[in-house]
Amino acid sequence: MRKTWFITGAGRGIGADIARAALAHGDNVVATGRSLAQLQERFADADPARLLPLALDVAIEAQALPAVEAAVERFGRIDVLVNNAAYGQMGNLEEVPMAAVARQFDVNVYGVMHMLQAVLPVMRRQRAGHVINISSVGGLLGFSGASVYCATKYAIEGLSASLATELQPFGIHVTAVEPGFFRTEFLDASSVRYGAKTIDDYAAQGTVEDAYSPYRGKQLGDPVKLAALVVRLAGMETPPQQLLAGSDAVAMTQAALAARRAGLDEWRVLSESTDHAA
Template sequence: MSKIWFITGSSRGIGYQAAQAALAAGDSVVATGRNLAALQKQFAGIGSERLLPLALDVADPTQVQAAVDAALAHFGRIDVLLNNAGYGQLGLFEEISAVAVQQQFATNVFGLYNVTRAVLPAMRHQRSGRILNISSVGGIRGVAGASLYCATKFAVEGFSEGLADEVAQFGIAVTIVGPGYFRTDFLDASSIRHGDAAIADYAALSQQLREFFDARNHQQAGDPAELGRVLVQLAQMDSPPRRFSAGSDAVAVLRDKIAHLKAELDAFEPLSRGTDLAV
């Protein structure tokens, strides 16, 4: 049976490719993004019977609810929610303003919460649904120069794990999708943001990290079109994974994190167990 998708951040990158893959599979798509004109240009020629482009700033709860209401009025249901909207706040923690921190969480974390909260009542009523939350390798391992971005993705992963246990009783499955480096505009100047307060003590490291990320812009190994097709496969699975790592680099990061956690746990297990009350 064909599905109705609600996708945030659909005008480019992974969101756009997922929308194209869903349409190619015969599904219908509510494609949302901050710039409606850009959405309409990207999806020109696709009939309204299978596509509904909507302007949406996920950080605005009122706009989120209006978009979800419009989607339900148009298609009657939402089968798959792809929470993809987000951006990368790079830079060293002390060089990023409090306002920039709040903006990063407003989109990457609270925006995802806003959309999920608005969609869940319809999925509960249907007693079915798939939620795909786009995280990152940065949701598994924090790295210098992206501590705040990683913090938002760690929040998405913890939320998704807990939510999955809450909504499974309604036939709703939640999958965390952790991409590695994919060839999108993520590291482009049109998307990425850097710290706005230079601190002399960090100058060398800050410059080194900026050069590292700049060198990988549009050089990433991951194919966003292929990931879009894989997301459609995940949405079709009867028993989808709780966590899916996308890209060989993401697999390597996860394996390394598992090995590090095990080694550290084993090394300090006696000390850990020693904190129990004596019985």
């Protein structure tokens, strides 16, 4: 059966690659992004019968439902929601103004929730659907100079895990995809944001921008292969609730899990000491 995809942040990067992969698979795609002109240019060669480009800023709650209604009016249903729209707010926490923190959460967290609240009624009526939240290995591990960004991705991990249990009775799957470092625009000046100031105590170790900039264009992950992986996930009868993407993500998570297990064993007696007496 031909699926209908609703993809946020489809104007470039991973979102655009996922949209192209879904179209190549023969599916319908609702490609959304803040710039309609960018979407139209990006997908100028796509079959207009299977593509609906829509301007959508996920941070603005009022835009979510009209976009979903337009998608359903055009294609009749939504089978796969890909919550991809996000960006990276980098910087040590003390260097990031609270207004910038709020903007990061508006897009990376509340934007996902806006889309879920608009799309889930459609999927519940269908008694079928698949929500794919593009998280990050930063939602499992902390990275120096990325505390705000990681906080948003930790939120997506908790949201996805809980949502999976809420939606299971309705035949709706939830998968959190956790990429490592992929060669996208994430670290480009057009996407990444750094703190508004530099504090000398932190800068003595080098600035956050100095730490991350050398990785730009050298990331290990291939976004086209990630897009193909997402299409494959959407075709599974029993998809995983979490899936790491990239050998770097696997290696870092494996080390973190081993450390967590060691800590669990080391502090078990102290952890269990808080129970009521038998």
